[in-house]
Amino acid sequence: xxxxxxxxxxxxxxxxxxxxxxxxxxxxxxxxxxxxxxxxxxxxxxxxxxxxxxxxxxxxxxxxxxxxxxxxx
Amino acid sequence: xxxxxxxxxxxxxxxxxxxxxxxxxxxxxxxxxxxxxxxxxxxxxxxxxxxxxxxxxxxxxxxxxxxxxxxxxxxxxxxxxxxxxxxxxxxxxxxxxxxxxxxxxxxxxxxxxxxxxxxxxxxxxxxxxxxxxxxxxx
Numbered sequence: 283x284x285x286x287x288x289x290x291x292x293x294x295x296x297x298x299x300x301x302x303x304x305x306x307x308x309x310x311x312x313x314x315x316x317x318x319x320x321x322x323x324x325x326x327x328x329x330x331x332x333x334x335x336x337x338x339x340x341x342x343x344x345x346x347x348x349x350x351x352x353x354x355x
Numbered sequence: 356x357x358x359x360x361x362x363x364x365x366x367x368x369x370x371x372x373x374x375x376x377x378x379x380x381x382x383x384x385x386x387x388x389x390x391x392x393x394x395x396x397x398x399x400x401x402x403x404x405x406x407x408x409x410x411x412x413x414x415x416x417x418x419x420x421x422x423x424x425x426x427x428x429x430x431x432x433x434x435x436x437x438x439x440x441x442x443x444x445x446x447x448x449x450x451x452x453x454x455x456x457x458x459x460x461x462x463x464x465x466x467x468x469x470x471x472x473x474x475x476x477x478x479x480x481x482x483x484x485x486x487x488x489x490x491x492x493x
Contacts, residue, residue, distance in 0.1 A: 319421050320433055348410070
């Protein structure tokens, strides 16, 4: 049976809305500063900026980013 | 103005590291700056020029200061990925070389790391001679 037109539109709109919300959720999560270190064996650790190790990583990253200059220029 | 990379001076032809770096930037428009260094921290090629030696040494020192936990963790960090509001830093290294790239926010991490590792593999295939990097304009 062919679905009624409004059902088709509703399904499509709901689908797009879900995609958008998932994208925004991922983007929100990624917008938080993060620092990850990986080792040859496959171990990976994340560090918060509040920790001493994380602060050192963010400080070092800022120095490297500074070499790129202003991206808007 | 077009930027051309040289390995040590304008009279020498650009090495594979410089060419690889230029290719990397072509492949990844998100990259704002990048450098190839030896494992010991000697710059081989960079774009733009700058104190990559000091900055990258600080990055690896901070990474090494962290303790690896979990099974399979080795003594030295092999990869660092840091995201800040100003951009992201990707750094990978093997026994011989290190490649560091600064990108815009939200660069695709998997793609970027794959590109950096590919460059490392290319460098391993043909050893480079460490030299101070220099930028010239064509």
